[in-house]
Amino acid sequence: MLLEVKNLKTHFYQEGLPVKAVDGISFGVGAGEVLGIVGESGSGKSTVGLSLLRLIDLPGKIVEGAINFEGIDLMQLPEKAMRNIRGAKISMIFQNPFTSLNPVFTVGDQIAETLRFHQGLSRRRSRDKTIEMLKMVHIKNPESRINSYPHQFSGGMQQRVMIAMALACNPKLLIADEPTTALDVTVQWEIIKLLRELKDNLDVSIILITHDFSVVAELCDKVAVMHNGKIVEDGNLNQVVQRPKDPYTQKLISTVPRIE
């Protein structure tokens, strides 16, 4: 197992009382695997993603659990060592590509920055690598687009840039938090296609956090269904989608619109 999470609990405190956003969940992701974490809004699925990178800010706190990544318990690492993991070994992309990119820097600068401070590449080398990454996510004319600002890109292209940035340092694990939700339907499928292609070509595992079973069905090997901070059902994709055991899972699957 590349990643093994045991009994993870992340709580947010409101006036002293805990809100149990993630309430004791365990799961694992193998090398090259894609795990889908599915749930409705408020089920705690995004909190899982942030907890894995230890990006929970006050009033939230990871109160319990172990996050074993490549044999190391991330919970035990000092903050500085954790920073060397973020972006280099585990990356994350977010729902809103328009707000996830810094508006005052060119997309090239933002990708190159990651490369420079994680891998210590020179300006020239990081620029070459940035162009290579933009090519990989199918952005046309990367040599000139490298100097564009985020607002000069469409939503789909911004998400491609985010993916390029996340994968620039060859991470072992990519956490994609609702990567297609904010995009047009047609663009959604392009991004899913891209993720599938990258998964096949690169040695990267993906945790896909989404509310959309159709996205899961396209991309994932395994699924975990979350409800009220707990995993109510998990297993292989076919098993969960075709023979759901839990009533909540059944309800969730029945909400996916079908063309009959």
Add this chain to the structure above:
Amino acid sequence: MNQFKKNKFAIFGLVVLGLFIFLAVFANVISPYNPESIVESETQPPSLKHWFGTDEIGRDILSRVFYGSRISLTVGFVAVVIAIIIGIVFGALSGYFGGFLDTVLMRFVDVMLAFPSIFLILTIQIMLSPNIYNVMIVIGLTSWMGVARLVRGEFLTQKERQYVEAAHAIGASNLRIIFRHILPNAIAPIVVAATLGMAGAILTESALSFLGLGVQPPTPSWGNMLMDAQAYMRDAPWIAIFPGLFILLSVLSLYFVGEGLRQVFNPKE
């Protein structure tokens, strides 16, 4: 940029400011006389020989005003740079980290604001020797609070933006996020504050010099020229008018430029 061009006042301000900067930089080349030497035996009204007249002991006012702009603009600029740096550090730490640190830093800002700063400046100037460097530092040290509050507010909104979370997710440290990721997004209001702050610093410098605790004679500054002129207001008003006019114009044009910049950065208003 176009919006700035449309603002006639801002353009006027920029032109006047450019002219003053030119005068300040080339004061030694374009001044017809040495500003500190007595070139006439008595006070003279403006004439072709002395465009702005001569002062109470016969020095050329035009030359003194030119050299004075060098002092006033330098003091204003350096004081603002000091104020901006302190303000950014206080505001950024306060807004970004919040919590107890925020409370401590902001209460310190309140205390600083509660001091009548002109008395604070006067006291410090009396204790130290009143020279031009102390003037810059003292003005800088007493005028950063507004910037700190402004930067804090900017950081409070910016830190909630998702690019900050994304920066955390690629492993950037807090300091890196503060100065490399957030600060460039907060630069617009800081530039506006710097422009307006420089006007304030020039006024403070003039006031200090007027009270005799700023730039010391015989070095000319607009403020100490006004002080010298007091006694002769009735008989030789030109001694006061020209340095006064330069103070007015420089402060006014800085305000115009600042207001123009504010409009450009804040198109909603």
